[in-house]
Amino acid sequence: MKxxxxxxxxxxxxxxxxxxxxxxxxxxxxxxxxxxGCARDMVMGKAPLEYDITTSxxxxxxxxxxxxxxxxxxxxxVILVLIGEYTFEVATFRKDESxxxxxxxxxxxxSEDVEEDVLRxxxxxxxxxxxxxxxxxxxxxxGLDDIERGVIRAIGKPYERFSEDKLRxxxxxxxxxxxxxxxxxxxxxxxxxxxxxxxQVSQERIRDELVKIISQENPGAGLMLLxxxxxxxxxxxxxEIMRGVEQPPEFHPEGDVFIHTCLVLDKLYENTGGEVSxxxxxxxxxxxVGKPPxxxxxxxxxxxxxDRVGADMSKSISKRLKLSNKQADTIYELIxxxxxxxxxxxxxxxxxxRFIGMEDFDLHLTLHLADCQASHGLRDAYDFVVGKLExxxxxEIKPKPLIGGQELIDxxxxxxxxxxxxxxxxxxxxxxxxxxxxxxAIELVSSxxxx
Numbered sequence: 001m002k003x004x005x006x007x008x009x010x011x012x013x014x015x016x017x018x019x020x021x022x023x024x025x026x027x028x029x030x031x032x033x034x035x036x037g038c039a040r041d042m043v044m045g046k047a048p049l050e051y052d053i054t055t056s057x058x059x060x061x062x063x064x065x066x067x068x069x070x071x072x073x074x075x076x077x078v079i080l081v082l083i084g085e086y087t088f089e090v091a092t093f094r095k096d097e098s099x100x101x102x103x104x105x106x107x108x109x110x111s112e113d114v115e116e117d118v119l120r121x122x123x124x125x126x127x128x129x130x131x132x133x134x135x136x137x138x139x140x141x142x143g144l145d146d147i148e149r150g151v152i153r154a155i156g157k158p159y160e161r162f163s164e165d166k167l168r169x170x171x172x173x174x175x176x177x178x179x180x181x182x183x184x185x186x187x188x189x190x191x192x193x194x195x196x197x198x199x200q201v202s203q204e205r206i207r208d209e210l211v212k213i214i215s216q217e218n219p220g221a222g223l224m225l226l227x228x229x230x231x232x233x234x235x236x237x238x239x240e241i242m243r244g245v246e247q248p249p250e251f252h253p254e255g256d257v258f259i260h261t262c263l264v265l266d267k268l269y270e271n272t273g274g275e276v277s278x279x280x281x282x283x284x285x286x287x288x289v290g291k292p293p294x295x296x297x298x299x300x301x302x303x304x305x306x307d308r309v310g311a312d313m314s315k316s317i318s319k320r321l322k323l324s325n326k327q328a329d330t331i332y333e334l335i336x337x338x339x340x341x342x343x344x345x346x347x348x349x350x351x352x353x354r355f356i357g358m359e360d361f362d363l364h365l366t367l368h369l370a371d372c373q374a375s376h377g378l379r380d381a382y383d384f385v386v387g388k389l390e391x392x393x394x395x396e397i398k399p400k401p402l403i404g405g406q407e408l409i410d411x412x413x414x415x416x417x418x419x420x421x422x423x424x425x426x427x428x429x430x431x432x433x434x435x436x437x438x439x440x441a442i443e444l445v446s447s448x449x450x451x
Contacts, residue, residue: 002115003139009132010047017086018051019132021066026133028065030057031093031114033129033138040125043137043147044179053081053090054129056112062090076108093117115140122161122168123175124153150181158190167201169194169231170209177213177222188229195230206235207321214285215276219269220262223285227258238289238313245292248301252375257291263374264367271370279327280363283334286314287367290335311336330360334367341368341381344388350431356385357397402430402441411442412451422449 009015018034025032032055038048055062059079063069068082077092093111111117114129121127124143131138141155152175154161154168162168169191176183183191198206213222223239226232233240242258254260264284268276290310291303311332318328340355347355358364369382389397403426405419413419422445429435435444 001142003142003144005137005139005144006135007042007130007137008135009042009130012047014048014051014086015132017083018053018088021053021081021083021088021090022132024065025053025055025057025062028057028061030055030061031112032057033114033131035091035118035129036121036126039128039130039137040143040147042130043128043144051088053088054093054114054117055090056093056114057090058092058110059090062092077110095120119155121155122165122171124151124155125175127155146184150179151184152176152181152187153184154187154190158184158187159194162190162194166194166197167205167209169198169229170206170213170226170235173222173225173229173231174209174213174216177218177225178216180218180221183225183229191229191231196234198231198234203320204322207323210235210321211278211281214265215269215278215281217269217274219265219276219281223262223265236285236317238292238317239285241292242288245295246301247291250300250376254375257288260374261285261288264370267370267373268366271366271373277363279330279334279360280366282318282321282323282327283331283363284367284370286310286317286331287335287338287371289313289317307336307339330363333358333360334363337364338367338371341385344381344384349433350428352388353392353397353431356389356392399430402426402435402438403445407438407442408445411445413449418449425449 018038022032022034032053034051035054036052038051041048057065059071059077062079062081063071066081066083070080070082072078072080072089077094079090081088081090093114093116094108095111095116118127118129118140124141124146126143127139127141128143129138130136137144146153152172154172172183172187172191175181213219213226216222223232226235227240227243239258239261242261243256245257247255247257247260252260254263261284264287265281268280268284288303288306288310290306290308290313294303294306294309296302296304314331314335315328318331323331337355337358344352344355355361365382365385369379372379372382401423404423405415408419408422409415413422425448426435426441426444429444430441435441
């Protein structure tokens with residue numbers, strides 16, 4: 001049943017330009033509305049970060065009306081409209097046919113009926129329209145009621161909606177955890193049944209949805225729900241098998257490895273104010289991935305070398321998720337180095353400086369704090385390192401080299417493997433505070449590596 005309510009918008013510049021797009025289409029004789037996430041966010045009292053627009057105009061007609069457009073998906077009725085610094089996805093009203101590839105409709109038929117367009121969308125909370133001219137929310141799917149009840153419910157028959165695009169199952173998890181909602185019973189049952197078919201979705205789309213889940217509000221609940229719905233074992237079996245892997249209670253009173261990982265993700269979100277990069281989120285997700293294969297019991301439960309094992313495992317996972325080499329390297333280092341914080345009190349000056357001078361050390365420090373908060377709660381190593389960062393400063397942590405290869409050549413040394421050994425020895429002495437200038441560096445080389 002159609003329901004219409006008045007809703008005064010937050011009149012940002014983005015909203016003003018979105019309204020301009022809708023008004024222009026209206027003036028040309030076409031129906032047009034803001035749709036989807038923006039309408040949902042407005043109803044929930046949140047400021048939309050983007051405005052998608054649905055219209056009776058075809059992509060060709062939209063391109064004729066606006067001077068700057070990009071046909072990103074014209075075969076599916078989608079075109080981008082660019083106005084100044086803003087970009088709007090404008091889609092033609094349509095009704096979809098079958099989805100044999102589990103992602104794209106086999107055939108797209110344009111429609112003049114906006115309700116027909118709404119009924120092909122994924123969830124009721126995303127099926128609402130907003131008319132910026134009348135300042136009204138238009139709801140054909142009971143999305144308003146579901147927001148009030150805190151429910152994620154598929155539009156129409158859940159099995160059909162998920163069969164059309166299997167990624168919608170992960171999207172249901174994302175919206176559920178983000179808003180603290182529950183998944184409606186029939187929708188949940190369809191996910192349980194279709195979970196194995198998530199593998200039909202490309203790894204890139206799975207990766208992007210996974211990153212959204214573990215870097216948004218309530219990431220731990222999102223990861224837990226991925227497991228409970230049966231999706232996780234098909235997405236990342238290495239994480240699913242963390243469930244039930246016990247940890248030594250004196251260090252991990254919170255529970256098993258999986259519970260710990262959920263808590264780490266929650267702490268990351270809290271500590272960063274929601275600014276969690278994909279690399280940090282995935283590094284946190286995988287930081288203890290080496291624990292299940294290294295589990296042993298002797299004097300107590302141990303996970304010997306789980307940092308090295310986990311780092312190596314992350315390489316194949318990063319490749320599977322189609323991450324860039326740079327992202328894969330960052331995640332590898334986050335896992336490989338995450339246990340070193342326990343040794344900072346006993347490190348030599350040079351070792352400590354090299355450690356805290358690592359590339360992306362801010363990510364390592366952020367992960368370490370969340371790791372501590374999600375387990376024993378001790379933050380002495382974190383406070384010690386923060387103090388050293390403030391005390392030493394960038395120049396002392398990463399000083400400029402006192403000599404280089406050319407100086408060694410001038411001294412009579414021949415280029416070769418010995419160069420690296422000499423330069424490392426000079427750097428070591430410099431970081432230890434034993435030498436402070438190039439003259440002292442040359443003297444050190446001459447005495448330690450006589451020609």
